Amino acid sequence: MEKDIEKSLLKEPDLSYGHYTYADYLTWEMEEMVELIKGKIFKKAAAPKRIHQWLTGNLHTELNMFLKGKKCQTYIAPFDVRLPVNSKNDDKIFTVVQPDICVVCDLGKLDERGCIGAPDLVVEVLSPSNNQVELRHKYEVYEESGVKEYWLVIPDSQTLLIYSLVNEKFKASRLMTTGDLAQSSVIQGFELNLEEFFGGFK
Structure with missing residues (x-):
């Protein structure tokens, strides 16, 4: 007490x-x-590397353009995502994360403070200072809360992993890289050319 x-x-x-x-x-x-x-x-790291911000901003732009006129909305950090377990009361919520990008299709989950409940799609762009958080702690809470699709962008190796929720467990795609076309199973029709995505950074 x-x-x-x-x-x-x-x-x-x-x-x-x-x-x-x-x-x-x-x-x-x-x-x-x-x-x-x-x-x-x-x-969270006070100032991520420039490539982190560049990749995050460009992917957010691609998603925004694709979703224009559709019911889903996309948000970029800082944006609070509350992941309740048993109660939506502020004093009963123990997880509040700020994904680099999230897409929410159930607009009833949105309020003036952010999102309460699992987004449909979450994107995290790794930085050296946050790998452990993204790879273990956030993976667990995204899976447990029911995030349908989780994209993990790894700038140093120019690779992407997509985790899709199947029977309440994440199933990983193969490791994708330049030359691959990443496709979302949640945002129907959205594709990302990884050669263009990673290759545009100078």
Whole structure:
């Protein structure tokens, strides 16, 4: 009880404490962007590499253009995605992530604070500082929450993995690279030419 009172008053939360909620998250005044995964805080890199921002921005643009006039909407970080388990109350939500890109087709999940519930498509562009978070912690919460498709873009090797949710478990595509055409099974008709996508960075 005493620990709960102390943590609710913190503007700079104790990173070692592992039971924070979205209600706590809303009170923090931190310079760094953070994410909350199963109650534990993960700091995001303050300034990703230029290639990260370039790839993220270009893929977001491609998705936006493709989805124009359709019911799905695409968002780019910073954008809070709350992933509730048993309750949508702020003090019962223990995971709040900021995917690089997300596409939401159930517009009822959107509110003025972001998205509550699993997006249909999530894209993460890896950075050296966040690989562990994306590869393990985020993979788990995306799968458990029911994200239908998860794209993992790896700039250093110019590769892409697509995880599709099948029977509540992610199934990985083969590792795709330049010369391949990536296709979404969730955003019907969306394709990404990886040679053009990666090759445009100078």
